[in-house]
Amino acid sequence: MKEKTPPATVRVFIALAPPDEAKAELEHALGPAYGAYPRMRWNRIEDWHITLAFLGELPVSAVPLLRPPLAALAAAREPVELALRGGGHFDERVLWSGIEGDLEALHLLASDVRALVKECGIAFEERVLRPHLTLARTRRSDPACVVEAAAGLEGFSGRRWHSERLHLVGSNQGRGPGPIHYRDIESWAFGGGGS
Template identity: 75%
Template sequence: MTEQTPPPTVRVFIALAPPDDAKAELERELLSAYSAYPRLRWNRVEDWHITLAFLGELPAATVPLLQPPLAGLAAAHPPLRLALRGGGHFDERVLWSGIEGNLEGLHLLTKEVRDAIRACGVAFEERPLRPHLTLARARRDDTSSVVELAAALAGFTGRPWHAERLHLVASNVGRGPGPIHYRDIEAWPLGAGPS
């Protein structure tokens, strides 16, 4: 009897990303923290994003089913005016920067994205949207640094920007040593459809 190879899977989420200059502004704010807190696992700046729906591991064959409805949804939804502001932490282990601006539009887009995913028959864990960019993670024995950095970021206010693309993203979590890396499977401009 031959063993069957399981079908390939991919770890997937749907997100928005700040433009490079908005990320650079926050990165400048964090420059001294990178060297002052070397034990933190810092996320790569190019990977900073706002997760709208985390789908986890999916069969690779499922991903193409998501693309048409997400493309249509993006085209029908206007760009969102947002900004990075302040900082905080989850469970003293995850450092984040907050999001402000058109949060009502962000919650509506998130609901529409999640509805489209469910309509494709894809099950995923529903988590409340807490708009943020994850910046770093601490080891279990080093949570004080995250709390200190969250307090230091409290006064940060970034310039407003427009979220202009909806991203379908794959990640390599659990695929070997080293930092997590993300790659766009596809990204669609918001508001590209007829008005």
């Protein structure tokens, strides 16, 4: 049997993840939308995240360069207090839940993460941070379901929570058909501690 050759690149981003209790609240609020719009490509709940820096396709050899500085950054930082709230959409194609809480600290953390990545010599396209949690996508031919699902989240307000870990995440996006799956490459506790 022929062995699989590991990919030479990996799609990478750095993110925060809501705790299970916060995700369960949002999942409950999405119940009607799951039933009404089964053809939307819903993200797996275990993959829900708030992206701080999207690095794109990187050589696998670049990933180890990020580990020590990200671990040090997390250890030196206090957790950020956040909550999931409401919903919206990008271009009538992407459904998201909004983020509220200490957004100043969230923006500062994202800025520091991005500066650290650049200090590691890793180039990536800077995107404006628009704090959100992506829930689903749909085809351009069916925008009404995203708009209606976002309206259904208008009154949603989740519990406040503290970010527990900084996550370095890899995805299989662009590696064939099927849903996008994410996996932690590594994660580090805020305020001290390891993975």
